[in-house]
Amino acid sequence: MSERDKDMGGESTELSAEDFLDPLEIPELQPGVMEDSKPYEAAPEFQESLGFPGELVPDWKERAIAMIGELRDKYRGFRVYLDACVKCGACTDKCHYFLGTGDPKNMPVARQDLLRKVYRRHYTFAGKYMPWLVGAEDLTEEVLDDWYAYFHQCSQCRRCSVFCPYGIDTAEVSMAAREIMDEIGKGQKYCNEIIGKVHTIGNNLGLQKPALAATLEDLEEDLEDDTGLEIKLPLDQKGAEILLVTPSADFFAEPHIDGLLGYAKVFHAAGASWTISSYASEAANFGMFIGSYENMRKVSLRIRKAAEDLGVKRIIFGECGHAWRVAYSFLNTLAGPFDFLDQRYPIPQHICEYTYDLIQRGVLKFDKSKNDHIRLTFHDSCNIARASRMGDKPGGQFEIPRAILRAVCNHFYDMPEDTIRESTFCCGGGGGLLTDEIMELRKKGAQPRMRALQEVAKEHGVTHMAAICAICKTQFAKVMPEYGFAMDSIVSVHQMVSNAIILEGARDGADDDDEDEE
Amino acid sequence: MAAYELNGTTYEHDEEGYLTDISQWNPELAELIAKDEKIEMTPEHWEVVNFLREYYEEYQIAPAIRVLVKAMKKKFGKEKGSNKYLYELFPYGPAKQACKIAGLPKPTGCV
Numbered sequence: 001m002s003e004r005d006k007d008m009g010g011e012s013t014e015l016s017a018e019d020f021l022d023p024l025e026i027p028e029l030q031p032g033v034m035e036d037s038k039p040y041e042a043a044p045e046f047q048e049s050l051g052f053p054g055e056l057v058p059d060w061k062e063r064a065i066a067m068i069g070e071l072r073d074k075y076r077g078f079r080v081y082l083d084a085c086v087k088c089g090a091c092t093d094k095c096h097y098f099l100g101t102g103d104p105k106n107m108p109v110a111r112q113d114l115l116r117k118v119y120r121r122h123y124t125f126a127g128k129y130m131p132w133l134v135g136a137e138d139l140t141e142e143v144l145d146d147w148y149a150y151f152h153q154c155s156q157c158r159r160c161s162v163f164c165p166y167g168i169d170t171a172e173v174s175m176a177a178r179e180i181m182d183e184i185g186k187g188q189k190y191c192n193e194i195i196g197k198v199h200t201i202g203n204n205l206g207l208q209k210p211a212l213a214a215t216l217e218d219l220e221e222d223l224e225d226d227t228g229l230e231i232k233l234p235l236d237q238k239g240a241e242i243l244l245v246t247p248s249a250d251f252f253a254e255p256h257i258d259g260l261l262g263y264a265k266v267f268h269a270a271g272a273s274w275t276i277s278s279y280a281s282e283a284a285n286f287g288m289f290i291g292s293y294e295n296m297r298k299v300s301l302r303i304r305k306a307a308e309d310l311g312v313k314r315i316i317f318g319e320c321g322h323a324w325r326v327a328y329s330f331l332n333t334l335a336g337p338f339d340f341l342d343q344r345y346p347i348p349q350h351i352c353e354y355t356y357d358l359i360q361r362g363v364l365k366f367d368k369s370k371n372d373h374i375r376l377t378f379h380d381s382c383n384i385a386r387a388s389r390m391g392d393k394p395g396g397q398f399e400i401p402r403a404i405l406r407a408v409c410n411h412f413y414d415m416p417e418d419t420i421r422e423s424t425f426c427c428g429g430g431g432g433l434l435t436d437e438i439m440e441l442r443k444k445g446a447q448p449r450m451r452a453l454q455e456v457a458k459e460h461g462v463t464h465m466a467a468i469c470a471i472c473k474t475q476f477a478k479v480m481p482e483y484g485f486a487m488d489s490i491v492s493v494h495q496m497v498s499n500a501i502i503l504e505g506a507r508d509g510a511d512d513d514d515e516d517e518e
Numbered sequence: 519m520a521a522y523e524l525n526g527t528t529y530e531h532d533e534e535g536y537l538t539d540i541s542q543w544n545p546e547l548a549e550l551i552a553k554d555e556k557i558e559m560t561p562e563h564w565e566v567v568n569f570l571r572e573y574y575e576e577y578q579i580a581p582a583i584r585v586l587v588k589a590m591k592k593k594f595g596k597e598k599g600s601n602k603y604l605y606e607l608f609p610y611g612p613a614k615q616a617c618k619i620a621g622l623p624k625p626t627g628c629v
Contacts, residue, residue, distance in 0.1 A: 040533050189533075194626050204627030211577035218585050249628040252582045253613070254601065256628075284628060320628075434628060436534065436614070470628035488601070 020458065023419050023451035026093045027102035034103040037441045038149050039433070042187040049196040050295055053185035060184040061139050065122050067180045068115070072123060077169065078176055082119045084166045085109060091160040091170075096425045097153050100444030105150045108160035108170045114146050115177050148186060151177040153441055155431035156289065157382035162422055174431070175291030182290055190435035191286045198299050203248035203282035209235075212278055215251050223261060228507035231268045233260070233276065236310065240275035242267070243307050244351075245283045245327075246318025247470035255492050256473055259319050262494025265501050266355050269364055274316075280306035283323035284470065288330075289432035296326065300334040313342040316349045319492055321381035321430065321469030324350055328388035352468060353390050355497060356400045359407050366500040371409035374464045376496070377456050378402055378414065379449065379476075380424035381469035395421070401468055401493055408500040413460040419452040427467075429475030443479050450483035457485075466493045524550055536617070536624050543571075543621030552619045555610070563607055563619075565594055570620040580617050580625055 044054030057063060072079045091108040093099065098106035105111060113135065120127035120136035127136030137143065156171035181187060197206045207215075216233040223231040234240060244267075250260040267274045280302040287296030307315055315338075317327050327348045332338065338347045346353065358364045378401060390396040398421045406412050419425055428445030456462040467473055467490060476490035519538065521528040524547055530538040535554060537543060548567060552559045559567075569589060573581045581589070583601065591599020604612040613625050 190626075197626060205579065205625060205629065206623075207579055208577070211579050214577060215582055215585060218582075218588065222584070222588070247628055252625065252627075253629040254583050257582060257584050474628050487605075 020455045021451045023416065023425070023448040023455070024093070024099070027099060029104050030102040031104055034097075034101050034106065034153060034441065035146070035149055037153060037438055039152050039435050039438050040189040041148075042189045042192040046189060046192040046196055047182070047185060047187050049199070050182070050187075050192055050292070052182045052187055052192075056185045060144070060186075063184050064139060064144075064180050065118065067183055068119050068176075069123060071176050071179070072119070075172070075176070078172055080166075081112070081168045081170075081173055082116050085112065085116065085168055086166070088165060090163050090165060091168075094160045094163045095154075095170075096157070096159070096428060096448045097155070097441065097445045100428070100447040101153075101441070103153075105146065106153055108154075108164075111150050111154055112168070112170055112173045114143065114150055115173055118143065144181075144186070147177050147181060151181070152188060152433060152438070153445075155382070155426045155429070155433055155445070157426035157430055158386045159382065159423065159425065162386065171431075175288070177291075178289070178432075179291035182292065187290070188432065191290050191432040195286050195290070195292075195295050195299070198282050198284075198286075198302070199295075202277075202279050202302065203251075204284055204286070205248040205252055207248055207251060207281065209278040212251060212276075212281060216276070219257070219261060219264075223264065226507075227265075227503055229268070229503055229505060231264050231503075233264050234274060235276050236278050237273075237275035238310050240273045240310060240312055242272055242274035242314045242316055243280075243303075243310060243312040244274055244276050244316050244318060245280055245303055245306075245323075245348075246276070246351075247283045247320040247323060248281055249470035249474060250318055251281070253470070253474055254477065255488065255490060255495055256319075256470055258495035258498060259492025260494075262492065262496075262498035262501075263318060263351055265498050265503060266351075266358065266364065266494070269501060269503055270358055275310060275312070277306035277310060279309070283317050283320040283327070285323055285326045286432055288322055288326055296330070297334045300326065300331055303331075304335040304338070307338075308340065314345050314349065315341065315347065316351055316354055318351050319468040319470065319473075319494065321383040321471060325383040325387040350390050350400075352400050352404060352493065353396075355494070356391070356404055359404065364407075364497075365502040366408050366497075367502055368408060368410050368500055370500045371496055372411070374409060374491075374496070375411040375413065375460060375462045376405060376409055376491075377412070377453065377462045377465050378405055378420075378493075379427065379465050379467045379472060380420050381467055381472050382424060382426045382430055384468060385422055385424045398422075401466075404493060405466060405496060408496050411460075413456050413462055415452040415456050419448065425449040425452070427469070427472040427475040428479060430469075430471050434471050434475055439478075442475060443482050446475065446479045446483070450479070450485075453485070454483065464489050464491050466491050466496055468493050522547060522550055522554075534618070534624065537621045540621050540623065548619050548621065551621075555615055555619065557608065557615070557619070559619075562598070563616075565598070566590070566604065566607060566612065566616050567620045569593070570616055570622060574620070574622050580613055580622055583613060586612060
């Protein structure tokens with residue numbers, strides 16, 4: 001904390017470390033305090049629709065153990081992660097769920113060990129013959145209970161892996177654990193119900209085409225009321241140049257929808273030909289959260305099919321964290337090659353890259369004073385920060401969203417360095433944990449981020465935080481009131497763009513009022 | 519599976535209290551679900567619940583908050599067309615809590 005105090009500007013010199021709760025403060029240990037935090041299990045219908053057994057199979061132990069071996073042989077990284085840990089402890093205080101709950105099983109190494117101890121028992125020489133010497137243990141019902149509880153207290157955010165000297169990625173271990181649990185009939189309701197909806201309807205919400213069309217029409221009306229301009233949100237437009245794939249929350253929730261209006265204004269200002277697809281009306285890909293390659297692939301193939309059917313030349317992803325990880329890192333493997341797209345553009349491209357490029361080229365003009373009622377900070381979403389990139393330079397995923405925000409508002413302040421960029425904290429609801437029955441975990445997991453926000457709120461009078469992830473936005477809208485912030489203190493990056501963008505021929509001052517956001 | 523009991527009839531619901539068979543919904547049951555949510559139904563609550571049901575009938579999904587706010591504003595006046603107003607009526611969120619009382623499925627996804 002003292003380092004930061006030294007860096008503070010003149011206006012804040014009177015504040016001392018005691019005024020803040022340290023986001024990184026190590027809590028007192030509370031063994032087992034979160035052992036009952038478990039999301040609802042998936043009903044047989046949701047399990048079976050994804051090709052998993054409806055309920056726990058009689059020979060679950062044998063199948064789970066066999067599957068650890070299969071995954072070990074299939075994924076080299078998984079094997080390295082299980083074998084390499086030397087228990088150095090560097091990761092122990094890096095997880096937001098550990099910092100928020102104090103439960104030692106939320107230390108990343110302890111979480112990994114829930115699976116590693118069974119792996120050692122069956123797949124290592126020492127574990128087979130001298131299990132007591134190497135912490136190897138049998139798979140029991142209690143262990144399975146722990147798996148279900150604590151692998152659903154990992155948001156797969158990978159903060160721990162940044163600090164691990166071996167680069168062990170707990171997210172991979174938790175994905176594998178969830179895959180094993182799905183395969184033995186113990187899946188999670190929230191993720192599996194949603195993946196089923198994407199396979200049948202095309203999005204997480206279950207929003208059918210007529211409802212989507214009506215919503216977009218309604219929003220076009222709003223845009224016209226605000227600006228006097230016909231700003232379109234085209235749906236299923238064949239021959240459009242750009243396919244926008246965005247989280248379905250952008251069609252439904254606040255502040256997501258304000259971000260969608262921002263994309264529409266940017267496309268309008270650029271004179272772009274673009275469309276949304278009702279068939280692939282979802283950027284999110286929860287197949288990743290449950291470690292299921294097959295489901296992840298099936299969801300991705302919808303995007304490919306939509307792009308082919310509509311004859312687009314480019315694919316752009318909206319503000320969705322893990323979607324961008326899947327898109328940036330895996331899309332070509334899952335659903336490529338995309339040789340039918342225009343090769344001069346990134347495949348796929350992020351909406352922030354698109355907007356940033358237009359700003360660089362002077363195509364977009366802003367009246368930053370429209371955001372003067374906001375003092376802003378930026379929350380780096382975990383999957384974008386640690387599992388992808390933007391632009392053509394290292395760190396572009398950190399700089400590009402910030403460059404956009406600085407271009408559209410006058411008051412921007414970063415949170416403490418050890419809580420942002422690659423050290424960013426998860427919002428507390430990522431990785432398939434954005435479900436209400438584990439609200440206590442979500443609130444506690446948000447604590448490090450909220451403390452960092454409280455710090456800039458006190459130091460710089462920050463009032464709002466922007467994000468580029470649908471999960472982060474919903475999670476913060478829900479938990480921010482617990483930490484003294486209004487639910488609409490979380491905003492979309494493209495909402496800020498939307499507020500400030502100058503559109504040719506627009507009625508002046510039309511979107512000054514914020515009454516709908518209050 | 520858990521269920522609501524009303525006048526000798528049982529109405530099954532999921533873990534979170536959303537009706538399993540939405541065709542079973544009736545206004546009296548809505549009052550009961552609301553009570554579980556610690557909400558006393560007033561005419562203002564009914565305006566929202568009835569609108570949600572109409573919208574659902576047409577689109578098989580609840581409306582976006584923004585669409586709901588706008589429709590409320592159009593139908594019942596400016597002071598009823600705000601997020602704040604809806605959250606005062608349904609503190610756990612108009613989408614989820616009002617849907618539950620209206621007998622509609624819970625909106626899923628990152629919402």
